[in-house]
Amino acid sequence: MIALKTEKLAVGYGRKKIVDCIDFEVGKGQIVCLLGPNGSGKTTILKTIAGLLSPVTGSVFIEGRNINIFDKTVFSRKVGVVLTEKIMPGLMTVFDVVSLGRYPHTGFLGVLKKEDVDAINEAISLVQAENIAKRYFHELSDGERQKTLIARALAQEPDILVLDEPIGHLDVHHRIEVLTILKKLSKNKHITIIMSLHEVDLAIKISDLVVLLNNGKLAAVGSPEDIIDKNTIKSLYGIKHGDYNHILGSTEILPHIFMPQIFVLAGSGMGAPIYRMLAKCGFSISTGVLHQNDIDYCIADSIGAETICERPFELIGEEAFLTAKEKMLLSKHIIDSGYPIGRMNRLNGDLTAEALKLGRSVLSMRSHEESVKLFGQSTDRIEYFDSVVQLVSRLNRQI
């Protein structure tokens, strides 16, 4: 069943179009995310769907009916909204704010009947806000406020919930909590959810449908698994000075390089924190030899490090080994991240041994005993560190 459909919709303010040619349809109980850079018109589309703005051209249909012909009260029982505007409702408790959502259901003076109170309490329990129901709204944290506003929209008993950046400035705990609530609403109560998000990684994980917006048009519409990859995201947001890894959902900032080159021996995720800290401090990084299925490879690649790699699940070959050795010897410092050494990457251990043999010193995150076991007697040129911070501050001090 189609809950919402837009047809040749153009949205904007007055006659000025901000986004044109919007065509998509959403099934009942689906979660839709609008993704796009700031100013791409996500809020404008959401407000148009919620009936707060009139379409410039084209139409929005809810359950097959054009929203223009809805009676105001009937419409507000269909669609509830949560906006980004901060509200200052004065001396009102959470219960009071949520009870305002009963507006389209109550009579002349808004006196609450038993079914209204039941609906309010249900809305409050759906967002798990029972413990704050009696507190004043202005005393709440951002996360609690957001839950209250969602409950208020739910008290309208809508079929469609429109949310503009619902997890905008929330902490990690509340982000997960709010998205979990939305997920439950869609699956258990079959409420259709349309929202804008800036968190691409979370959007992929929660939505059934994503709508990508760029340059005043829909760049793509479809299930996130089909249409989101590294390049769509980079071009969608016009990312130049960083990288977005769509598999890990991690955002990396490309280093502004003004420090000498450091070679990092890594693997199994031991390198990632070192890369990030080195990049933050402006070091140029080269690293290897990494398998292409190693998490360190993904991060190193995203962060723009010079990466010497080997195909997945292959023993490190001669060619990669020699390239890595050359890069290592050209670098100002060599770091052993303390990665585990097994059959596949045994040659990485040989790189360290080689460096020590040639009289280079190595900064290591490994323990002393382990190093002796791995590299034999010539370990007196290894400096040991317990943490990445110590290691990098040692580098900074020297330079």
Add this chain to the structure above:
Amino acid sequence: MNGFMFGKMRQSGKISKNFILILMLLLILVSVFFMSVGLGSVEIAWHDVLSILVRETVTEILDIFVGSDAMPEVLKTIVGSDVISEVYRSIVLNIRLPRALATIVGGASLAVAGLLLQVFFRNAIVEPFVLGVSSGSTLFVGLILLSGANLGLSYISPAYLFFGAFLGAAAVMLLSVAIAHKVRNVITLLVVGLMIGYIASAATTVLVTFARQEQVRMFVLWTMGSFSGVVWEHVIILIVIAAIALMASFFMSKPLNAFLLGEEYAKSMGVSIKLFRISIIIISSVLSGIVTAIAGPVAFIGLAVPHIARMIFATSDNRVLIPASVLIGAALTGLCDLVARLVLAPAEVPISAVTSFVGAPIVIFLLLKKRNLL
């Protein structure tokens, strides 16, 4: 924490608390009323004042229900002798009583007008005259008093001033309504209101510059506001119009509450924004315009009373705040007028001076104490 209708099921204790508060305010209002009628520069004994009031009431009732104002002997012994001097009778019935009623109803009107506009503009320091209503009145009264637009009359009757002030208020109100149709943002409307006020003030200043000294003195006294010299005809008009507008305000309290979340949320809940805007502008302008017509611009009541009501009832529910503002506004204005009359008797202090002395500290206190004002 809740209004008597928010969360009704849950909080019956709250209802009785609000009920007691309303009852107490009513009691205060009644005593302010009797003080207003009983006190003044001419000393009249309390039992005489009461006797005059009761006699008059009984006579009126008899007149209506029996068709004769001849009072039976039994009643005469109950309500007291009729030997009280005619002068006292006249002072109480024709000077103090209409004035007491005018201050009470006027104060209630200003307080509610202020409340409506504070919610409408989502701004805690808005008062009934932000839309330029009083400036319009002042300009029209200025035209009458200063420019010689007095139809060649040497004596300017209060009825003429009343009519002029009301016309000025209505003109500005219609202008605001016309603008409210055009603009999207309420803040724009607020700024436009301020600008209309400035233009009207500028025009008034020009009038003052070219007016004669004694005219200016009369005009300045009018602008300072006073309930002195109100006549029954005007009080009746005030009561009728204010009663209608106050009822209308109370009926707006559901959309007003929705507006506490801002215009967009209100719209999403089905409030018709245009209709709501126009209604608020008309009701608040009528309330403040009618008071200005009678007493001139009375300062601070409309700003301070809604805050006092919020503090006493600890809620933003307008279904509570409207009746509360009516009672507090009435009592406070009555009290301020009493002070204005008595403190330097037989001379009178302009009522705005008294309301500002009382109102400004209250607002400062509230600002310092509570950050959440609406």
